[in-house]
Amino acid sequence: MRSTGSKFLALSLAVPAAALSLSLGAQEAGEIEEVVITGVRGKPRTVQDSPVPVDVFSSEDLENVEFTDMNDIVRTLVPTYNLSREPISDGASFIRPATLRGLPTDKTLVLVNGKRRHRAALVRIGGSGVQGPDLATIPAAAIGGLEILRDGAAALYGSDAIAGVMNFQLKTNDSGGSLFVTSGEYYEGDGSNTTIGGNIGFSLGDGGFLSISGEHYTADATYRGNQYCGSWFCLDPDGAAYDSFIAGGLPERIAYATDPDFLAATASASLEGDVVQPWGNPNAERTSIFFNAGMPVSETVDFYAFGNYTESESDGSFFYRYPYNGTIEELREPDGSIYFPLEKYPGGFTPRFFGEVEDMSLVAGLTSSAEGALGWDVSVRTGESSIDYTLANTINPSMGPESPTSFKPGTLTNTETQFQVDLSYALSDTLTILGGASYLDEEYDIGEGEADSYRVGPYSASDPWGFCSGDSATAAGQAVIDAGSTLDCSDSDDPVYRAVGVGSNGFPGYSPAFSDVYSRDSFAVYAEVNADVGDSLFVQGAVRYEDYSDFGSETIFKLAGNYSINDSMSLRASYNTGFRAPTPGQQGTTNVSTRLPNGFPVAVGLFPASGIVAQTLGATDLKPETSSGFSIGVTGSVGSADFTIDYYTIDVDDYFNAVSTRDVSSDPTAGDAYSNFLALDAAGVAGANTIGGVNWFTNAYDVGVSGVDAVVTLPIDSDLGTTDITLTYGYNKFEFNSSPDGFLNAEAQHDIANFDPNTRFILQANHRIDNIGVNLRGSYWGEGSNRASSSDDSAIQTFGSIFMTDLSLSYFGDGYTISAGGMNIFDEYPDKDSISDYCCGRIYPSASGISWQGGRWYVKAEYLF
Incomplete structure (x- = not known):
């Protein structure tokens, strides 16, 4: 069940959390889940007299959600956590973007x-351009509880804590454990998935524990398209x-x-599905292992350590390539014959994109929390996330018949070490x-792809073999x-x-010109005071200073309080300032492809804002996003019911955001595009x-x-x-506080605020x-809308509200549990497109x-057991 009401908030730093876990090592899981540590520090307080809103979920809450991807579990339980599945979105197909309270996960x-x-390797x-942690690398089998602080807390925890904080508490059992297997499938008969996982605890010395958890997950793809x-x-x-x-096509x-032979050949255009352009969830396989350990080293000092290793692989499709689309084109070979990529792919082809994610971390420390003495904790952590594409x-079109059909475009790696x-x-x-x-060292590595993935082949230029001069051979x-x-130099449509x-x-590979390592370090100090003023008022104040090697320093603060009106009702309020430092990945990410606007290969794409290319065209060095947040709420009890209601506002x-592309x-006749060339050449x-x-990330507008x-x-x-x-309810509205016109067209502005x-x-x-x-759960989503065109104000579709129902039945035997159930048991779907915004x-x-x-x-x- 949901842990609220009289559940205690253990208000201390992360360290007392580690020390606390030692004393809980021998307890049952049901007792462990009642203790949380997020949001305030000092003596234990209940949810009702906490100055900030905290959601507390037990391991049972998490287990009652059938999904094994932690992203999906959180989305199922938290109304303001929004998660999308984007089938054709490069690396975002594997590390999914999400929002909390309307703001991106970073x-x-x-x-x-x-x-x-630590953050994931992917910069969207x-x-x-979001780059946040990948929750999918955290297995549900390892989690003893989850707390979600719904309030800005950067002054307490540092950069990024603008929308809130999620704190996953690992299991601390020193004996026993569990082993489970889950299997399911969609009503459509696809997406079969199986998860095998478990947890086991061991005692370490006198009063210590070692808890090991793991999961192995496999899922087949789904298909929901025409x-x-x-x-x-x-x-x-x-x-x-x-x-x-038929009326107007080439x-x-x-x-x-309309050729029966070609239509028959399209069955092999995609490696998956019955259509050439699959839409749905990707194939996926993931193995995750977590450990959590602690033991006393003296009467007042404890040692703790925890870490993980996760490896996953997913794949998805890109858009279908059909004949004469600029990729499948007839080409003249050196002997004058014609090569057509349909020789390799008789029905056209749909590129398949694979991402192998590797994630690992290790945290270790010593802590002391003796009553009446100075409590302290010294820790070191390191974490690394990489994605190998x-x-x-597919083909490298410019290589013609010599092109391979499989490529390694490169590897992205994010590494962090903190003391x-x-x-x-x-x-x-x-x-x-x-x-x-604290001291934090960060590094982002864009690893070079194999040469053929970025090679400029001979067919990138017109008449590569010098067969023609004017209209003559x-x-x-x-x-x-x-x-x-059959070469005909007088025919402008000749393949030559x-x-x-x-x-x-x-997905072109990362060439040496755009592969690099970006790093920085930062130092932070903070101070906090918590005080009970009389019997009814609790106040909290915190201030934090952080200095970054790449953009300077920030000082932020937080004030919060809770006033008990009586034994059953309290008022609470908070005000905070915060910031989010652009990551090394966001500062260094390059994503450049080669295009041929006039038959001459040119680089088009995202360049670092700090580089000479972007800065010549108007880019400035990135700076932190800054925020201010205010919340006010009431908590109380009526009979046996507990309730909390909070209003919040966050300004960033x-x-x-990324600017629109500068051509x-x-x-010389290209207008602004030529002026941009002259500026680059002069620089x-x-x-x-x-x-x-050229486009780049920038500090664009206020929201x-x-x-x-x-x-x-x-x-x-x-x-x-x-x-x-x-019952959990969330209402969230996104607004632009300054004009985004220089960065977003009308379609993008509408969709960001209303989709x-x-x-x-x-x-x-x-x-x-x-x-x-x-267990019976109903989830309601209100209306959203989508705009299909920037030039047509009427091209807006409103998607109706929808209600989905989940149901599970369980039998609890002596040492075992058997469950069966369904997600979205009434097979509800969102509205289909009616404004032709979705193709293919x-x-x-x-x-x-x-x-x-x-x-x-x-x-x-x-x-x-």
């Missing part, structure tokens, strides 16, 4: 056992765009789309002072004509003039004539979010058993009678945080 701090969790290209169809190319005679394609494309079922000291001292029963310092051209070639793209098609200045051209940029378009969170819990005991009812529903609530009932357990067989808004996979069933068996 504005939410993630802790494990009270210690900062475009948009907000056959590929657009006005430019359509394979579905029943598709909405088929008639316009004749050579129409010829293939593979691209298959930290935390101190606490109780001056009296009512006054506690705390302080500390050269000696070399005449020689191949004499040998039987074709110039095609460079690099592995779909210098919000991080560059060496053509001494090497190869300025090989650059075709604000505001909303209301509410939680109500009601336990009911009767002759029919015990029932715990929980995700503002309203969501979750109603859950967990019933237990004798050996039978029933996609029928649902694939970036939506609302599941568009339909219902699924599962069974689970668990053995306890």
